[in-house]
Amino acid sequence: MINKQSPLPIYYQIIEDLKNRIEQQEFNPGDMIPSERELSEGYNVSRMTVRQAITNMVNDGHLYRERGKGTFVSERKIEQPLQGMTGFTEDMKQRGMTASSKLLVFKTIPIPQDIATKLQLDMEQQVYEIKRIRYADHKPMAVETTYIHTALIPDLSEDLVQGSLYDYIENTLKLEIEKASQMIEATIADQHLSNLLEIPPASAILHMERHSFLKDGRAFEVVKSAYRADRYKFISDIYRT
Structure with missing residues (x-):
């Protein structure tokens, strides 16, 4: 001992x-x-x-x-490697956990200016706005807001976004997802996020923003996520060059 x-x-x-x-x-x-x-x-x-x-x-x-x-x-934190590109549902399955979602918003909107820039679209285009609470084993882990070009995936529905979007894009639409750029920063949850994530007001959260691209170079989504810092951590292997 x-x-x-x-x-x-x-x-x-x-x-x-x-x-x-x-x-x-x-x-x-x-x-x-x-x-x-x-x-x-x-x-x-x-x-x-x-x-x-x-x-x-x-x-x-x-x-x-x-x-x-x-x-x-404490509850055990879920480790998310920064190498490789996976969706939330895939991450949870790899850890033997049950992924689920609560859909808060699903609608078509005129593209916001910052999203238009990131998706390389002009301001006349429209996007899906999809906001979900993401659960692991029925516990809230993140609030995720996704913007996707409507012309790229015209038949998206509420039923489809209840599952894995990446699975639908790759296996049903046969589009190849290649890469993403990702930014992570620490911030504080406001009252709205605190309520959704079931955490005390002003708790620490991890804000992540991801811009994802297909193999042909087209940007197809922008995802803004707020992860519970008490349940999630990002890890990375680094090498001295």
Whole structure:
């Protein structure tokens, strides 16, 4: 458990042990972990050392505190690699989770100026505006607003957007999706987003904007998404050149 002769700091060993106990489902998301006193007695270390370990795990998002109640196990964050281009439904299936959506908006609108620029269209064109809450295992993960050129996909319907758009585009329309450019930034949820994502007002969210292209070079969609920062994280492998 804890090896006091190890060169690894004791607080770090406690962190790794608690992570392992969470991984082994001794503690599940939402469970309260033992108190600092109980942990210090169990590990036979000072409460200050235990407090350092717990604070680090709270800062890393593995645990969260509730004033006057205790410290609890956080929901596991979904890791989204920045390499490769997949849709939300595909991402969730790869993780063994059930993806679903709640359609908030589906309509045809005159193209907004910023969307016209990104889709390389003139202002006389129209686009579908599709706004959905995206769920993983019935828990809200993101609010996603998609703009697609109506002339490119003329028969899009409410029924079709309940599933995977990428699957419909590639397997039904036989259009080849090639690439996307993507921007991610941290921001704060307003009251409307907080309500949709079921998070406290002013919670941190990850705002992502994606511009996607077909193999023939045509831009076919702009997607603006707000992801729950407490449930989602983006990861990337980088190499020294």
